[in-house]
Amino acid sequence: MLPPAPAHPKRYFITGIGTDVGKTIAAAVLTQALEADYWKPIQAGSLDFSDTHTVQSLVSNPATVFHPEAYRLQMPASPHTAAAAEGLHLQLENVKLPQTKNHLIVEGAGGVMVPLNDRELVLDLIQKLGLEVVIVSRNYLGSINHTLTTVEVLKCRQISIAGILFNGEPTPSTEEFILQYTQLPAFPRLLQEEVFDQPTVARYARTFRDYFTNHEQ
Template sequence: MSFAYPTHPKRYFVTGISTDVGKTVAAAVLTQALQADYWKPVQAGGLDHTDTHTVQRLVSNPRSVFHPEAYRLQMPASPHTAAAAEGVRLSLEQIVLPSTQNHLIVEGAGGLMVPLNEQELVLDLIQNLNLEVVLVSRNYLGSINHTLTSAEVLRYRNIPVAGILFNGEPNPSTEEFILNYTKLPALPRLLEETDLNQETVQRYAQTFRTYFTAHDLQ
C-alpha cells in the first residue's frame, strides 16, 4: 500500500513505560509504516551505534529522512546526568522540531519522568513540542502500574495519546485490564522476533498501514 504525500502530516512521540520496552523498534515500524521522517532529540551514550542508526538500518522506504539529534551525549545515563558530565545543560528551547512536510516519528529517552535537566522532564518536552504520544508497554511484573501511571500522567497534562503499543510476549489478562482502565486504544502489537531486519519491520509496517487507514490516522 502506498501513501499519498500528506496534506496534514501526523507527528507522533514514541515513549515507553520504562527503559528497554522496545521504543526504538516501535519507532522503526511506525517510520516504515508512514514513510515518515525520524528524529531522536537526545541521544545519551552509544554514539557509535545510536537509535537513529538502528532505525536507519531497519527502515527500507526511500522517503524517510533521519534528522540529527539536538543533543549527543557520551555517557549512557539519564540525559541530565550525561549532560552534566560534559558541562552541558539541556534546554527545551534548543530542542526544536525538524522542518519537514512529511509525517514525523520522534523517539524519547526512557519514560515520561526521565529528567532532562534539574527541573524539566521528557514529559515537559512532549508538551513543549505539542505532539501526540504512542505509549509502548511491555508485560513484566510491575508493568500494569507503570502503564497506568504513564497514562494517568499524560491525561493529567492533557497530552493526546494515539494508543498503547504492546511489545513482546502477550498477556491477555494484563492487557485487557490496562485497556479497560485507561480507555485507550490498542495499536497493533509487536512480538518477540529472533531475527529483526528490514523484512520483519516491513511486515509489521503493513499491519500498521491497514490500522491507520481503517482508523483514519494516516
Template sequence: MEPAYPLDPKRYFVTGIGTDVGKTVAAAILTQALQADYWKPIQAGNLEDSDTHAVQRLVTNPVSTFHPEAYKLQMPASPHTAAAAEGIRISLDEIQAPATKNHLVVEGAGGLMVPLNNNDLVIDLIQQLGLEVILVSRNYLGSINHTLSAVEVLKYRKIPVAGIIFNGVPNASTEDFILYYTKLLRLPTIFWEDEFTPDVITGYAQTFREHFLPSAHELSPAR
C-alpha cells in the same frame, strides 16, 4: 519532481513505560509504515551505534529522512547526568522539531519522567513539541502499575494519546485490564521475535499502515 506529501501530516512522540520496552523497534515500524521522517532529540551513549542508526538500518522505504539529534551525549545515562558529565545543560529552547512536510516519528529517551535537566522532564519536551503520544508497554511483573502511572500523568498534563502498543510476549489478563481501565486505543501488537530485521519490520509496517493510513488518498499530488 518533489515527492508527494501527506495532506494532514501525522506527528507522534513514541515513549515507553520505562527503559528497554521496545521504543526503538516501535519507532522503526511506525517510520516504515508511514514512510515518515524520524527524529531522536536526545541520544545519551552509543553514539557510534545510536537509535537513529538502528532505525536507519531497519527502515527501507526511500522517503524517510533521519534528522540529526539536538543533543548527542557520550555517557549512557539519564540525559541530565550525561549532559552534566560534559559540562552542559540541556535546554528545551534548543530543541526544535525538524521542519518537514512529511509525517514525523519522534523517539523519546527512557520514560515520561526522565529528567533532562534540574527542572525539565521528557514529558515537558512532549508538551513543548505539541505531539500526540504513542505509548509502548511490555508485559512484566509491575507493568500494569507502570503503564497506568504513565497514562495518569499524560491525562493530568492533557497530552493526547494516539494509542498503546504492547510489545513482547502477550499476556491477555494484563493487557485486557490496562485497556479496560485506561480506555486507550489498542494499536497492533509487536510480538517477541528472534531478530528484528528489515523484512520483519516491513511485515509489521503493513499492519500498522492499515491502521494509520486506511485511505490511499492521504498523499497530495507532487508540487
C-alpha cells in the same frame, strides 16, 4: 520519485513505560509504515550506533529523512546526568521540531519522568513539542502500574495519547485490564522475534498501514 507530502501528517512522540521496552523497534515500524521522517532529540550513549542508526538500518523506504539529534551525549545515562558529565545544561529551547511536511516519528529517552535537567522532564519536552503520544508497553512484574502511571501523568498535562503499543509475548489479562481502565486504543502488537531486520519491520509495517487506513475511514 518520492510520494507527495501527506495532507494531514501524523506526528507521534514514542515513549515507553520504562527502559528496554522496545521504543526503537516501535519507532522503526511506525517510520516504515508511514514512510515518516524520524527524529531522536536526545541521544545519551551509544553514539557509534545510536537509535537513529538502528532505525536507519531497519527502514527500507526511500522517503524517510533522518533528522540530526539536538543533543548527542557520550554517557549512557539519564540525559541530565549525561549532560552534566560533559559540563552541559540541557535546555528545552534548543530542542526544536525539524522542519518537514512529512509524517514525523519522534523517539523519546526512557519514560515520561526521565529528567532532562534539574527542573524539566521528558514530559515537559513532549508538552513543548505538542505531539500526540504513542505509549510502548511490555509485560513484566509492575508493568500495569508503570503503564497506568504513564497514562495518568500524560492526562494530567492534557497531552493527547494516540494509543498503547504492546510489545512482546501477549499477556491477555494484563492488556485487557490496561485497555479497559484507560479506554485507550491499542495499536497492532509487536511480538518477540528472533531477529528484527528490514524484512521483519516491513512485515509489521504492512499491518500498521492497514491499521491506519482502517482508522481513517
